[in-house]
Amino acid sequence: MVTGRAGFARREPNRASHACALPASAANAHSMGILSKIFTWWDGATIGTLLNSSLTGEHVGTDAQGNRYYRSKKPGPLGNERRWVIYEGANDASRVPAEWHGWLHGAFTDVPESNLPPPKIWEADFTPNATGTAQAYRPQGALERGGNRARATGDYDAWTPDS
Numbered sequence: 001m002v003t004g005r006a007g008f009a010r011r012e013p014n015r016a017s018h019a020c021a022l023p024a025s026a027a028n029a030h031s032m033g034i035l036s037k038i039f040t041w042w043d044g045a046t047i048g049t050l051l052n053s054s055l056t057g058e059h060v061g062t063d064a065q066g067n068r069y070y071r072s073k074k075p076g077p078l079g080n081e082r083r084w085v086i087y088e089g090a091n092d093a094s095r096v097p098a099e100w101h102g103w104l105h106g107a108f109t110d111v112p113e114s115n116l117p118p119p120k121i122w123e124a125d126f127t128p129n130a131t132g133t134a135q136a137y138r139p140q141g142a143l144e145r146g147g148n149r150a151r152a153t154g155d156y157d158a159w160t161p162d163s
Contacts (some may be wrong), residue, residue, distance in 0.1 A: 045086045053086060061111045064099050066127065068106070081106075094129040121139070 045053070053059075057070035066088030071081050085105050090103060096104065100111035108115070130136045141149030152158075 025076070049086065053084070057084070061100075061113050063100055065097075067095060067100070068156055069100060090131055097126065 014056060040123045053070050056073055058073050060071055061069045063069070068086045068088070069083070070086070075081055083106070085100070085104060087095060089095075097112075099116055102108060103110075103112050138144045141147065
C-alpha cells in the first residue's frame with residue numbers, strides 16, 4: 001500500500017514482476033465480490049436484472065457464446081412482447097449473432113434455433129469487437145503506428161479557405 005496525496009492508502013498498480021498476479025478484471029471481480037453483482041452492469045447482469053428476468057421473463061434460448069435470451073411472460077400495455085439478452089461476460093452488443101439480433105428486434109416471432117438455415121461455408125466465426133484494444137486495426141498513418149504515411153499524390157489538392 002502507498003499513501004496518496006490526501007493521506008489515503010491506495011493499492012500500488014500491478015507490476016510485471018509479479019508472476020502470479022491475476023489479470024485486472026479477475027482481480028477486480030474477486031475483490032468486489034457481491035458488490036460488483038449489485039452495482040456493475042458492464043460485466044454481466046446485476047442482481048436486479050437477474051431477479052427481474054427470473055420473475056417476469058421466460059428464458060427462450062442461449063446462443064453459442066452463452067448469451068441468454070428472454071421474453072416477457074405477459075404482454076405490455078400495448079400488447080407488445082418485451083425481449084432482452086443477458087450477456088455472458090462483458091456487455092457488448094456486437095456479441096449478439098445476427099439471427100438473435102433479428103429476434104430481439106421483432107423481425108420474426110419464433111426463436112432463431114427453430115428456423116435457422118444450415119450454415120454456409122463462407123460464414124466466419126464470431127470475432128469480438130477490438131475497438132479500443134491493442135488488437136484494434138490501425139491504418140498506416142495512425143498515431144499509434146507512428147503517424148507516418150505516404151505523401152499525397154498529385155490527384156489530391158488540400159482545401160484552403162482562400163480557394
